[in-house]
Amino acid sequence: MTLAALNDELHQVLSDAQLVATRLPGLPELELWLLDPANLNRAFSSEETQQLLDQPPYWSFCWGSGLALARWVLEHPQQVRDKRVLDFGSGSGIVAIACAKAGAQQTIACDIDPQAQMASALNAQLNGVSLTLAADYFAVTGDIDLIVAADVLYDSDNCVFLEHFRQRAPRVILADSRVRDLQHPCYTRLNTLQGQTWPDLGEPLAFREVALYGNND
Template identity: 40%
Template sequence: MLLEFVRAHTVSAPVPFVPEIKLRQAEEPIALWEATEAGGAEQPPPFWAFAWAGGQALARHILDDPELVAGRSVLDLATGSGLVAVAAAKAGARPVTANDIDPLSLAAAAANAADNRVEVTTIEGDLLDTDDRYGVVLAGDVFYSREMAGRVLPYLRRAAGRGSLVLVGDPGRAYLPEGLVRRATYDVPVPPALESVDVRRTTVWQVV
């Protein structure tokens, strides 16, 4: 049912900054959000239906330097569309886990993995109080609110402290923390309907 909804409300198209990957993307953000709430229950924004700048930059960085993830276990935290998880799998990561609290997000991630012929496992739920070990933890665009940043950063720092490579992609969101190590910066095309601009300067940071 969820997979059918995702397929019905998106169009598969190459990601602007990562054309090696096709992603199921919505053409009308507001119309899609209204459709997700048609059943009467309040739903989170359909983050899963767009190629956000942080995820695009992180996916580009991984594909350009596959040794970062090749042969290592990867967690794509707050996966959204699954773009970063798909990029990791394409770069040779094994196994790749995509996590989100939104079941529609995980349906989209599964659909996008299948469309790109890679294997990605999905896990639904809040992992931020857990301490599972992954070789690499990836997070695209997670510092968009004070609440989210306050919960995500301790998790990412714990993962780094356990020896994981922890990378985040961020287009200058308001709650980006200090103390991160800059790895690369890109000018990433974004949907003007969501970002009010055509391009976002986006940085891949390492959490240490």
Template identity: 50%
Template sequence: MEEPLYWIFCWASGQAMVRFLLSHPEWVAGKRVLDFGCGSGVVAIAAAKAGAAKVWASDIDPLARQATLMNCRLNSVSVKVIGDWTVCTEPLDLILAADVLYDRANLAYLDRFIERSPEVLVADSRVKTFDYPPYRKIGQLQSFTIPDLAEPDEFGHVCLYHYHLECYRMIPCGIATITDTFAR
């Protein structure tokens, strides 16, 4: 394939989010979760495996949605796959977004997420200056893209950003800072 589809790779931020959720299932356990820009569905699958009550995976690319459906079947998880994330009218507890800020225009989604969910978790390795209140950096994870694309090391430094309605209202919410490294 001369120009592979961007979502067939497990980008560093998606990989970091998967490992984070599987290591810290309390972030999704029992929650209604939406994976925005799901690509091949790895984050949605991790949320389901970590105990989310209900998971939606959204992507505008119909081939990505087909891949997500196949990957969900292969992993024996139930995930509702949708194109437009706004068609999910059920209440959400958490929105997950990994590797979606590669295009600065996508920053506008950060405001839309908090209008729709009381909690958002974003994993990103591309934005170097992330000053976007009410989101706050809660940690940095070391990760990598599969397959190895020989990307610069800086793209393996994945930051996690969190929004929580209660924290934003200045009510203590007990969110700890996360530091972790995942070896290849």
């Protein structure tokens, strides 16, 4: 897994795009390989737009909910310290990396996208931590102490995992900027966090408010 290989994957969508090591707004402790903001300062051709819709390189962004949850983890290290943690839908690996930094015994970055797994590995290396990579949530064996997930509830098909999470781990923490009123009897809203997607996509200010949920068990 090399940065050149990940850049090659990015070029399948945007031929002139590059990943750059980026410090995150409000989270100076961590750094990620993210899409160079300069690559967004131009008009896209119809072919590029279609490629972005068909194969969005979401792992090349740090999404607001992930940033907010990563900050929360670093501010509350006791929530993850010495625990075996699974980050579901890990994307760039930002939350998994924060868990490792906060002292998790093992952090599993779980994402079905091979490029996201590659990004998580390279971002972990950039931050001097080690992650375990997994493509299949159901193939992960052994006890899990904590499941974390950011921005997975926007897809209604993922709501079925809310019950799986509760059955798999005694503690579940979710962060989501699109779902701010989760109607589920087994989850409670814990807080409202602030998070900004980076590079900046000019999202509405409302999407910078991130709901934090935890299970009631």
